[in-house]
Amino acid sequence: MAGSDTLTLDANRVSTLSDKKIYKLVIASSIGNALEWFDLIVYGFFAATIAKLFFPSDNETVSLLLALGSFALSYLIRPLGAVIIGSYADRVGRKAAMLLTIWLMMIGTFLISVMPTYETIGILAPIGIFAARLIQGFSAGGEFGTATALLVEKAPHKKGLISSFMFASQGVSGLLASGFGLLLTTTLTTDQLHDWGWRIPFLFGLLIGPVGLYIRRHIEEATEFKQSEPQSAPVSTLLKHHKGSILMAIGAMMLSTSVSYTIIYMPTYAVKQLGLSASIGFGGTLLSGIILTILTPFVGHLSDLIGRTKVMLTACTIFVISIVPVFYYLSLYPALATLFMMLTWLSLLKAFYYGGLPALLSELFPTRVRATGMSLSYNIATTLFGSATPFFIALLISSSGNNLAPSFYLIFTSTVSMITLLIVRHKRSIG
DSSP states (O other): OOHHHHHHHHHHHHHHHHHHHHHHHHHHHHHHHHHHHHHHHHHHHHHHHHHHSOOOSSSHHHHHHHHHHHHHHGGGGHHHHHHHHOOOOOOHOOOHHHHHHHHHHHHHHHHHHOOOOOOHHHTTTHHHHHHHHHHHHHHHHHHHHHHHHHHHHOOOHHHHHHHTTTHHHHHHHHHHHHHHHHHHHHSHHHIIIIIIIIIHHHHHHHHHHHHHHHTTOOOOOOOHHHSOOSSSHHHHHHHOOOHHOOOOOOOOHHHHHHHHHHHHHHHHHHHTTTTOOOOHOOOOHHHHHHHHHHHHHHHHHHHHHHHHHHHHHHHHHHHHHHHHHHHHHHOOOOOOOOHHHHHHHHHHHHHHHHHHHHHHHHSSSSSGGHHHHHHHHHHHHHHIIIIIIHHHHHHHHHOOOTHHHHHHHHHHOOOOOOHHHHHHHHOOOOO
């Protein structure tokens, strides 16, 4: 009897130890994702400023489109990063790949933060910004899939909850980036912002890197990965046997990624289309970051309890029904209160869709191709339906003169995601 009690006590201690380690694991896995999204959001927030400094043109719309086009084109390298870093993670290990991605992200961020403007070095300025974004894009290509794979493999009993912190960390990134945007646009003059103020958030992002490196050096591989059968060619295996999973993952990602980048574009939308100040746009996205940070883990836990697709399909349905009225109301009453209401609604629906998404993606792929499969799917979706979103929105509004253009694009992506989730539920029996 005493021996049984001892075994029970030892099991409880192991469980408690695992719970304590889980916090370190979450931070180690999500800090690189947070850094990636911080730099990405900052670039989107300061797109108008970057356009003037690095992509000057007599036409402001053309200048903005060039800056946003560079932002979108840099994502073309993400699938390459997903294939190379993802397969490295599946062959060598998650830890090695996660250390590589954060080093690359730091290099790209450093280049942007110190890059001279077009006025100083001419055509080398936009080329330099583009090169820095390529490095960041290559790094980000392998970040999400690798870190998420580690999380779900270390805590398979709570996949939805623990993997949701990958997206909750994006909320933290939004909070920090919006805070910087709000602070800088309200305390600095336009000249100060153009001269040096816009560089401050990138320099701050650079400081996150060493912290991430230190934490990631002390994590361990999951038992599930160690005990799985190695694949000498994860990419070939993935493309040969799991093409359907890739397509389903891309379809499921469409809504979440298009909404994320629409929110990133909102400060520019507030200025260009609604005639509001940039500080109002940053204030609205700050609120969005708070909602995503707090709510996403609760939704992830809910997906563990009642099923991923149930929660996500509900969010999809409400999104399709409500998105046009929300944008229409904002166009009729362009003010701080209505912008906040719209971003609150978008963020609530985004969080309900986001929460179970990483776990659902992980369940589409077996262990030894999971990092590659998730990375490739995530970044194809992000490249096609995320990074190009600000560019498409600006182009649609410019060509049609209709401020409701963003809502039409979001209806399309949410409908595709809804159909995909129904296929996932039917084909894979994922609840």
